[in-house]
Amino acid sequence: MTVAAVSLILSVPAGASAKTTTVESYPVSSGVTYSHYTHAGTNHVNHLQVNLNDPYTKLSVGLPSPLAKTDATTNLANRDSKDGNRVVGAVNASFFDMKSGLPIYLISQGNEIVNGGAISSSPDYYVSQPIAFGVMKDGRAEIDHFNFNVSINHGGTDYKMTGLNRERQAGETIVFTPQYLSKNTNSNEFGIEIVVDTGSPITSTYYGQQLTGNVVKVRDYGSKEKVEIPSTGFVISAHGERALERLKGIKQGDSVSLSITIDDKWKDSEFMLASGPMLLKDGKPNITMNTSNWRAKAMTARTAIAISKDKKQVHLVTVDSRNGYSSGMTLTQFANYLASQGYDRALNFDGGGSTTMGIRKHGSNTVVLGNRTTNSSQRKVSAIVEAVSTAPVSDPAVISVSRGQVGEVLVGATVPLTLNYVLDAYYNPLKADSSVVEVTSEKGKLKGAGMGYTALEAGDDRVSVTYGAASQSFPVKVVDAPAKLTISPSTSKIDPGSTVSFKVNATDAQGKPIIYSPEQVQWGVTGNIGTISSSGVFKASSVPGSGKVTASLGTKTVSVSIDLSDGTSAFKDIPADHAYYTEIRYLKDHGYIKGDIDGKFNPGQTLSREHAAVILSRVFNVDTTNAGAQKFSDVPSTHRYYNEINAIANAGLVGGSDGKFNPTGQLTRAQMAAILVKAYELKGESTKKFKDVPPTHWAYKQIHILANHGITTGNEKGNFEPNKPVNRAQFSAFLYRSMTK
Structure with missing residues (x-):
């Protein structure tokens, strides 16, 4: 079986609504495909498509033992999963009594009656008509009325x-x-x-x-x-x-x-589950309950099972309801959504906190949570519907590897590979042995090196990774030098005897980082100005002078001019060994900060909002000569920084509250984060979150974007202290890192 034949990304099913966007979609077995969609921009929908035409695919019902002992959907699925009967997906099924734990409606397996069930007398309840989902004796799925x-x-x-x-x-x-x-x-x-x-x-x-x-x-x-x-x-x-x-x-x-x-059509069925209401019939919404009732009108999580007209395609569908993530649907909205997907019949299962979908992910036989449940944990339920693969374990057909880095590779660099998983032709996970992996090159410009490859000469090539009959390949471009090479910091004035750590930034023509090994960077010094280590740590000479620090990577060499000053510090109170000396010196040398009239910087002093405005106006070189009409009631035209505050406000870098700027107020660390993220158009949040910045904090996103770019790491306790005033030294450091990232 070729890799192309088991493509891991599938398109949206035929008939899907244009309002539905695929987040991810992949087969979990030879007859079952899992998909995650967003619908109308407000809901997250999870979907298992089960093909009963596949000889290795079936549906079954999972029940707790004893029946009254409820359990989580994934627990029930994993309990029933074994070789030859792999549960690859599951959803919660019919309703149950929260007090006793027993199912409320009819359940049978074969002709054996597991639960006798009841039918409500009022159409205000979900099940007021005897309707069930089941798999009939001929292997076809059915949703229809029954007469028990x-x-x-x-x-x-x-x-x-x-x-x-x-x-x-x-x-x-x-x-x-x-x-x-x-x-x-x-x-x-x-x-x-x-x-x-x-x-x-x-x-x-x-x-x-x-x-x-x-x-x-x-x-x-x-x-x-x-x-x-x-x-x-x-x-x-x-x-x-x-x-x-x-x-x-x-x-x-x-x-x-x-x-x-029971009716002859239901007799000898593989199983049947009564539930309700019916949602679709003949491809159109057909809700068998009072839709003006609060149960039907509630915007909540929903679970349904749907079938195709030929009754060989079964769809297990959930829509989530979770604050800030997915809004849920009314029953009418849910029925309309299911109709838009082209299903023929659909039946509602238990929803709300019970709505759960479990899936088998590639590389594992364990069924894990696929959706986001309404509560933080799964609700224990009394019945589930399981999608089962009976396929035997076969030879390798799919291999998945990932690269430590993706991009152009410098001659001499080695790129490591990680073996994620190996699957057989039915997507069963196989025990992966990295020693079996072979890495080869199409044109010989690369050479396999264990679980990785090394670049030998410049040019375009393709790497193939094989594991038996399973194969994965990807293109690789090898270069003999980066398109652009720069040294940071780019400061030219350094105090004699001081130490500066230099780094290189190597990118391709599009500005994306290229792949190289740190030891490939060759550092050098011209002029009698000091020494530099192989890692770029420059130790300045004790006597004034001038020269250059050079860096070579491949065939490209760049340099930065160095001027050892007469020994005077950036400010009287910022010696060369100050923690933020380089940052403060850089900002001073570029005219962004001036210090106080006594020649000191006072690094521990908190920064006022008006002084932050002045610094930003210099950094972004905004036009302060034409500040325009007064923007803030507390910053009149007579204010000493009127022009600067108005200019950066006009540039969209800062704002006020209730028409005021609060110029003498202290700038908090959170406000600083918001300003820098907006000013430098930073994107992407860090996955590691600060303990003291909850998702509800107004600057939650901006703070974690700063962290993602290494502009802040927080303190040793894992806190950011968002509401704490930022001092001058901290602001200088954050600003410098944003400018030179």
Whole structure:
């Protein structure tokens, strides 16, 4: 199987709405594809497409054991996953009682009835009509009405029961068989209970079952005696005036028969799950509940199962509801969305906090959470629908490797590779052995070197990485020099005896970094001005002089002029060994900062907003000669920095609040972050977050963009202290790093 035949990126299914954008899509098995979409810009939708035409693909129902013991969707899926029966995706299924943990509606596997279920009498509830999803005996999926009937016969008269093996409610007549979760019926005293013994063990309860026995006991109305369900019989439990009137003639010793039936189309089905409401029929919205009811109108998370017209394509669909991430949908919106995807029929499953999708990711057999649940953790549920792969483990067909760096490679540099995973033709993960990996070059300009490759000569080439029959390749361009090479800092004035760490920035013609090894940079010094180490650390001579620091990378050499001054510091209170000497000296040499009239910089003094405005006006060389009309009520035209404040405000670098600038107010570290991110158009947030900057903080994004660019690292406790005033030295450092990043 070629790599092209198992492409990991798939297009949006035919019929998908133009409002739907694919975030990611890939096969999790030979017959199941997982996709994540955004819809209408406000919702995140997760989707498992299950192809029942695939010989190695099936659907099954996952249930807790015992039935009342709920569990998380991914836990149930992983419990059921094993060789030859790999669960590759799952969603929460039908509704359940939050108190007892039991499913509310009919569930069966084969003809075996797992849960008798109920149907609501009011269309204000989700399930007021008997509708189920199932896989029929011919292997096709179905969503349709069903007719489930439990009845008894006494003296030639049939009496229809209202339920099977579930708690008796008001006005109901329930039949309990030995497969009930308890040995006793646990019905209250406000009814009668009739115990029937057939004389033979009843080992299952199933569709088509016919049982006949004799009444061995009648518990009268008002009795609190617990009634035990015989292993060889069943119990009829009745409540309500009508039921009591109908059954009052049944006496001890009478013959009573029990009949359990379902429509022929549902008999012998692989499984069926009752739920509701129906959402689609014949490709159009068809909601079988009152859509003006609050349950239907709620904007919440939703889960549904849908089928194609030929009943061989099944779609498990969830839409998330999480603050700031996904808004959720009403039932009408959900039905409209499903119709826009081209599905033929769809049935609603439990939603809200229960909405969960689990998926198998490449390289692992573990089912993990695929969507974002409404709560921080998965809700435990009573039933799930599982997409299962029965495919055998086969030979390698897919290999995934990643490069430590991507870009043009300098001759002599080595690029490491990471082996992510190896899959067989059915996307089953194989145990990966990096020693089996072969790295080859198409044109010989590169050479495989273990889990990596080394550039030998300039030119275009292609690297192939193989693992048995599995292969991955990618183009590589080798260069003998970067298109652009610069040295930073670019300062030319250095105090005698001081130390400066120089670095190079090597990029291609588009400004993207090229790949090289640090030891490939050759540093040098011209003139009797000091020495420089192989890592770029320059130690200035103790006597004044001038010269250059040079850096060579490949065939390109650049230099920066060095002028050793007469020993005077940047400011009286900023000696050469000051932590921020280079940064402050750079800003002073370029005329961005002036210091105080006493010749000092006072690095620990907090920076006012007006002084920050003045510095920024110099850095960005804004026109301060035409400041225009007054912008802030607290900065009149007579203010000493009126021109500078108005100029940078006009440039969009700073703003005010309620029409005021607060010029003498202290500039906070958060405000500084916002200014620098906007001014230098910085992008991309750091994945590592500061402990004291919650997502709700107004400058959360800007602070973590600074961190992503290495402009700030926070303190040793992992804090940024966003509301703390920034001092002059800190501002100088942040500004310098932003300018020279």
